[in-house]
Every structure is written in C-alpha cells, then in structure tokens.
Amino acid sequence: MKVPKARKCRICKKRFKPLTLYEWWCCEKHRDELATKLAAEAKQKRIQQQEKNRKKEAQQERQSLKVRKLALKPDNYFKKQAQDAFNQFIRLRDHGQPCISCGETNPPDLHGGQWDCGHFKTVGGFPELRFVEKNAYRQCKSCNAGSAKHGAKAATVAQRYEQELVLRFGQDLVDWLNGPHEMTHYRRDDFIRIRDEYRAKCRELTKKMEQSL
Numbered sequence: 460m461k462v463p464k465a466r467k468c469r470i471c472k473k474r475f476k477p478l479t480l481y482e483w484w485c486c487e488k489h490r491d492e493l494a495t496k497l498a499a500e501a502k503q504k505r506i507q508q509q510e511k512n513r514k515k516e517a518q519q520e521r522q523s524l525k526v527r528k529l530a531l532k533p534d535n536y537f538k539k540q541a542q543d544a545f546n547q548f549i550r551l552r553d554h555g556q557p558c559i560s561c562g563e564t565n566p567p568d569l570h571g572g573q574w575d576c577g578h579f580k581t582v583g584g585f586p587e588l589r590f591v592e593k594n595a596y597r598q599c600k601s602c603n604a605g606s607a608k609h610g611a612k613a614a615t616v617a618q619r620y621e622q623e624l625v626l627r628f629g630q631d632l633v634d635w636l637n638g639p640h641e642m643t644h645y646r647r648d649d650f651i652r653i654r655d656e657y658r659a660k661c662r663e664l665t666k667k668m669e670q671s672l
C-alpha cells in the first residue's frame with residue numbers, strides 16, 4: 460500500500476500529508492489526543508464486554524438453577540401442571556355451555572370462580588381417563604364439589620351428568636366411557652408433554668375467542 464498524499468486528521472479533521480501509512484494525526488498534540496481517545500474507547504469496549512459476559516453468566520446461572528430445581532420436583536408436580544392445563548382447556552372449550560350436571564348457565568361464585576372442569580369418570584377412580592377430553596366438561600363448582608363426595612348429591616350429580624351426556628352425544632359415548640379402558644402409565648415426561656400440549660391448545664383457543672369478539 461502506498462502512503463496517500465493527504466488524509467484527514469482523526470482529531471481536527473484537517474487534511475495533512477502523512478509520512479507513513481499509519482499516521483492519522485496532523486501534529487504531535489493530535490497524535491497524543493488520538494492515542495488517549497483510542498485507549499478510552501478500548502477501555503469502554505472492554506467494560507461493555509465484561510458487563511455483557513457477567514449478564515450472560517448470571518442468566519446461565521439462573522437457568523441451571525431452574526433446571527436443578529425442576530429436577531428436584533416430584534412427578535406429582537408435573538402431573539398437577541398437566542391436569543391444570545387440561546382442565547383449563549376443557550373450561551375454554553365449553554365456554555358458553557351450561558353446567559353438564561345441573562344446566563345452570565350462571566352458577567354462584569364459589570371459592571374463586573363459577574366453573575370447574577368436571578370429569579364424568581372421576582380422576583381418582585379412573586385415572587386412565589384423566590386426560591380424555593370426551594370424559595370432561597364444563598361443570599359448575601357446586602356440582603363438581605358434590606361429585607367428589609359420596610352421598611345423595613353425588614349420586615344425583617352423576618346421574619344428571621350421564622343424562623346430559625346421552626342428550627348431547629348419545630348413549631354410545633356413555634357406554635364407551637363406562638369402559639373398560641387400558642390402564643395408562645404416565646411418567647414425568649408424559650405429564651410435561653401433556654402440560655405443554657394443553658397449554659398450547661389453551662393459547663390457541665383464547666386467541667380464537669379474542670378474535671371472534
């Protein structure tokens with residue numbers, strides 16, 4: 460490379476004639492100024508990079524802490540997350556439908572809400588149907604609380620649930636639900652997969668509902 464005839468001083472921007480290819484200053488004073496300026500810039504850059512690295516490390520630390528914390532969680536933790544997501548989906552799917560058992564469309568607000576996801580074949584008695592959509596419908600909190608217990612109310616709720624299923628979907632569905640069914644053997648990964656699947660379905664349904672408003 461040839462030394463150019465003239466170039467602009469990096470400090471004062473005046474044109475000067477450099478003696479070497481690497482000379483970017485018009486005078487000694489501006490050489491020193493430029494050296495100081497470049498050193499300050501380099502330092503600033505180093506600080507920024509250090510800051511960036513620190514943030515990245517902190518982020519990685521948080522992430523690995525999260526992973527370790529999740530690894531310590533029992534399977535039941537993910538089972539509950541999966542069930543919550545599934546139940547939420549059922550409530551969204553049946554939005555606008557009356558209670559499957561009592562037909563109520565505006566039930567009283569009991570302990571933080573009006574609606575539950577009620578399983579026809581209970582989660583406790585028939586765990587193999589806990590994530591079967593055909594086995595779960597929007598149910599008012601009062602009926603859902605009743606069906607969890609034994610006694611007269613539970614029997615009535617279950618009976619009316621069954622009658623409503625026959626009306627809405629036919630006897631075949633009820634016969635199928637009454638089973639027998641193959642036992643499922645869900646593991647941790649299954650719960651996580653089901654949870655994510657139903658969370659996605661909930662997001663999709665919510666979006667659709669918002670769009671149709």
Ligand SMILES: [Zn+2]
Pocket residue numbers: 468469470471472473484485486489
């Ligand atoms: Zn200069």
Ligand SMILES: [Zn+2]
Pocket residue numbers: 558559560561562563566598599600601602603
């Ligand atoms: Zn009800």
